[in-house]
Amino acid sequence: MTASVAFVAGFGSSIDAPVIPQAAKEFHVSEETESLATVLFLVGFGAGAPFAGPLSETFGRNPIYLGTLLLFCCWILGSALSPNFGAQLAFMFLAGSFGSTAFTTAGGTLVDVFDHQQRGKIFPWFGAVALFGPMISPVVGGYVGESGLDWRWVEWITLCIAGGLFVTMLLFLPETYAPVRPFGWSATDVSGAEDRRSALPADLDPLDRAYHIRADGLPDVRLHGFVLVLLRRAVHLHSILRVQAGSSLPHVPRSSCRVMAVCAGISNLRNAHRARVPKSCRQR
Secondary structure: OHHHHHHHHHHHHHOOHHHHHHHHHHHOOOHHHHOHHHHHHHHHHHHHHHHHHHHHHHHOHHHHHHHHHHHHHHHHHHHHOOOOHHHHHHHHHHHHHHHOHHHHHHHHHHHHHOOHHHHHHHHHHHHHHHHHHHHHHHHHHHHHHHOOOOOOHHHHHHHHHHHHHHHHHHHHOOOOOHHHOHHHOOHHHHHOHHHHHHOOOOOOOHHHHHHHOOOOOOOOOOHHHHHHHHHHHHHHHHHHHHHHHOOOOOOOOHHHHHHHHHHHHHHHHHHHHHOOOOHHHOOO
16 A cells, blocks of 8 residues: 555656646646646655655654645645646645655555565565556546546546545555554553653653653654754755856855764764663563
8 A cells, every 4th residue: 555655646746747738728838837837746755755754753654644645635636626827836846745755654664564584575566566657647648638638637537546545545554653553552551651760760861761751652753863854955955956056056064064964973872872771661
């Protein structure tokens, strides 16, 4: 099912290309301008990618898969009903942002389910299914464009496939991330939190104490690592835009990059320190 989500996202990324002339004629823009809808969908892939992965490590795989797929359906519906060119661009960008979940979260799902030996055999199948979407969607879009149907049918077809997949996942997809699996929670995990907290060393740092023991049994949000990922992505995107735009964009000082590198090193050392949990604090 995870590969099917990637299939739907890839399917929606290229199904609009064959009907660009019809859409451009309706919105009274050139075909080159109308192609921005497909471009922004792919840009949305990159914009949404830094968020889905870290959130799935915090709240679990299923809430992220289902939530983003539902919003993906909403934005595709908006694109199908868009009254003007600007609305279409906005909805396509949002659809791409929420459609990138499968490509960034699938690795974690495979790690949850398969060991390192099985993953080498399973991942090519996942990639094949995911890449089959953008391969077959131009054929479907070309049929819609040549058959005389309204060009908006490419969005309705994508919406039907995504909606059917959402219902299927809602009914049959289990949670694979162990720390947040519903059946992995028990009353002892919460009621025994005070006992586990009392077993910690008295001089333990308060942040480390909060990291080791949570009374509600839920995983912590590691915002420092999340922010560092966003900063690295921003600097990388800035460097790309600066090359394309010449010297019109300001240069990022080397000192800022060095500060980011030091912060990343400190974050890694802190995570390594936190990983050394006393045996008395481990859950049985």
